[in-house]
Amino acid sequence: MRNKQLLHSMFYPKQYAKKRHVIHKLTNRFTKFGYQQVETPVFEDYDLYNDVQGTVNTADMLKLIDPSGKVLVLRPDATIPIARHYTHLQEKVTSGRLSYVLDIFRSTLEERSRTQAGVELFGERTPEADAELIALAVTSLKELAIPSFKIEIGHATFYKELLREANLNAMQQKQLDQYIQSKNISEIVPFLKDLDLDASLIEKLRKIPMLYGDASLVIDEAENIISTERMREELDYLSKVYQLLKDYQVDSYISINLGLINHMNYYSGIIFQGFAEGLGQPIMMGGRYDYLSRSFYREMPAIGFAFEVNLLVDLLSGVFTEEEIIELHYEASERQRAFQLAEALRTANYTVIVRTAKEDEQLSDSPGIFVNTEKLVYSKQKEQREFKTEQELLDWYLRKDVE
Numbered sequence: 001m002r003n004k005q006l007l008h009s010m011f012y013p014k015q016y017a018k019k020r021h022v023i024h025k026l027t028n029r030f031t032k033f034g035y036q037q038v039e040t041p042v043f044e045d046y047d048l049y050n051d052v053q054g055t056v057n058t059a060d061m062l063k064l065i066d067p068s069g070k071v072l073v074l075r076p077d078a079t080i081p082i083a084r085h086y087t088h089l090q091e092k093v094t095s096g097r098l099s100y101v102l103d104i105f106r107s108t109l110e111e112r113s114r115t116q117a118g119v120e121l122f123g124e125r126t127p128e129a130d131a132e133l134i135a136l137a138v139t140s141l142k143e144l145a146i147p148s149f150k151i152e153i154g155h156a157t158f159y160k161e162l163l164r165e166a167n168l169n170a171m172q173q174k175q176l177d178q179y180i181q182s183k184n185i186s187e188i189v190p191f192l193k194d195l196d197l198d199a200s201l202i203e204k205l206r207k208i209p210m211l212y213g214d215a216s217l218v219i220d221e222a223e224n225i226i227s228t229e230r231m232r233e234e235l236d237y238l239s240k241v242y243q244l245l246k247d248y249q250v251d252s253y254i255s256i257n258l259g260l261i262n263h264m265n266y267y268s269g270i271i272f273q274g275f276a277e278g279l280g281q282p283i284m285m286g287g288r289y290d291y292l293s294r295s296f297y298r299e300m301p302a303i304g305f306a307f308e309v310n311l312l313v314d315l316l317s318g319v320f321t322e323e324e325i326i327e328l329h330y331e332a333s334e335r336q337r338a339f340q341l342a343e344a345l346r347t348a349n350y351t352v353i354v355r356t357a358k359e360d361e362q363l364s365d366s367p368g369i370f371v372n373t374e375k376l377v378y379s380k381q382k383e384q385r386e387f388k389t390e391q392e393l394l395d396w397y398l399r400k401d402v403e
């Protein structure tokens with residue numbers, strides 16, 4: 001674990017090697033599914049977020065002022081800028097797959113920033129697109145060998161459809177979301193009764209937090225609370241996504257949770273979160289956001305998700321640095337030869353540190369090469385070998401791991 005006392009904890013070499021491994025595996029997998037990597041600026045206009053509907057809470061953004069007095073924010077989310085740029089620039093493109101590894105900054109985060117690795121798929125509103133993303137998330141976590149994880153799939157508006165006629169204000173909606181999210185069933189009924197809602201509506205809403213678990217059972221149960229055409233369509237859509245996930249053979253990692261609530265409010269359809277055993281917070285979040293780009297240049301359906309890279313790093317056990325470091329010691333007169341030899345080894349993909357030889361040099365466990373006037377010596381623990389020329393040493397070095 002990294003040192004949690006510091007505001008921005010440092011990744012030390014072993015930990016950082018793990019982070020690199022996680023990023024490498026994820027980006028590789030994203031590429032294999034056809035997602036191309038992009039990067040967005042760290043600093044963004046505060047106004048962008050003020051003008052957009054369904055964005056990060058502006059109070060949570062980290063702001064700064066540039067010399068002209070303009071208010072900027074540190075990138076609080078990756079999805080919003082990517083959607084904005086993509087729908088603006090790619091006027092003729094109808095669909096596209098993008099990926100990213102970016103730090104995002106919010107005052108509410110434990111360390112004010114975190115690294116996310118995610119994907120966004122633009123231009124498709126089909127169960128096939130949703131299933132592709134969920135399958136990509138599952139196979140990525142499998143490839144990383146994250147032990148015991150689950151993806152929970154919910155819906156951003158399914159239960160809110162029930163409430164359309166109830167006209168709750170923002171505070172009441174927030175309170176209800178909280179009760180549903182925490183499955184606080186005992187508080188929900190009195191709360192709804194106080195709001196003077198219809199008894200049959202209360203009965204349906206009370207069931208929402210229990211619509212959780214095995215997908216086919218939950219989908220069947222959810223049939224009983226459908227009260228609008230839209231709910232019917234969304235449930236059928238969810239069911240199609242689940243059928244597709246069966247064909248991807250990832251259904252054993254999936255459960256449905258119709259009380260799932262994501263903290264971003266741009267979602268408009270399926271939402272999902274990934275959980276690993278023993279970790280209270282999600283390792284992945286995402287969902288469909290078909291109307292976010294309406295605030296930009298043109299409306300384009302979209303879906304995406306992001307992994308929390310640092311949480312994945314903390315979940316991985318094992319060591320991810322196997323690289324041996326060769327220490328190359330040289331006598332002052334042999335400096336140029338030594339530098340050339342070090343460079344030849346680096347070109348051959350070895351890691352080399354060069355240093356001047358000291359009289360009482362202790363042999364360490366890592367391999368050492370000594371460049372003296374008369375000879376070249378390789379040593380590792382008890383093994384010692386002498387070479388006459390650099391080429392001889394190089395030839396032997398390049399062969400030794402193969403033989």
Ligand SMILES: N[C@@H](Cc1c[nH]c[nH+]1)C(=O)O
Nearest residue numbers: 079285286287304305306
């Ligand atoms: N940007 C979202 C995750 C996401 C990516 N794409 C869609 N949703 C978040 O930070 O929670």
